[in-house]
Amino acid sequence: MENQELLARAIEKWGIEAQQKQVIEECSELITAILHRQRGKCTDADVVTEIADVSIMCEQMKLIYGARRVDAEIQRKLHRLKERLGYVVEADDTTHSGHLHDETSVLQKGGEK
Numbered sequence: 376m377e378n379q380e381l382l383a384r385a386i387e388k389w390g391i392e393a394q395q396k397q398v399i400e401e402c403s404e405l406i407t408a409i410l411h412r413q414r415g416k417c418t419d420a421d422v423v424t425e426i427a428d429v430s431i432m433c434e435q436m437k438l439i440y441g442a443r444r445v446d447a448e449i450q451r452k453l454h455r456l457k458e459r460l461g462y463v464v465e466a467d468d469t470t471h472s473g474h475l476h477d478e479t480s481v482l483q484k485g486g487e488k
């Protein structure tokens with residue numbers, strides 16, 4: 376079963392309202408994990424778990440609100456971010472974000488600002 380199909384089944388089983396409450400709960404858990412991490416009360420792995428939970432719920436929100444609309448908005452915001460970071464943005468460069476992609480996390484690179 377594809378991930379998208381699995382997520383769609385979750386929405387069918389529990390309903391849109393319940394999944395929207397769940398995304399709120401998962402966001403809250405991520406906020407708490409980041410705050411606890413900053414105080415040394417949990418590990419990076421705990422934060423990673425909460426990031427995964429939020430990501431899964433955001434994928435469900437995309438299915439509810441329209442993945443194409445969300446993806447288009449993500450591209451628009453990445454384009455704006457590129458401009459704010461001083462990258463030269465070409466006229467037809469709104470669909471490619473690959474140049475900024477890097478599998479290494481900022482923490483692994485040894486620097487958080």
Ligand SMILES: [Mg+2]
Nearest residue numbers: 401404425428
């Ligand atoms: Mg969670």
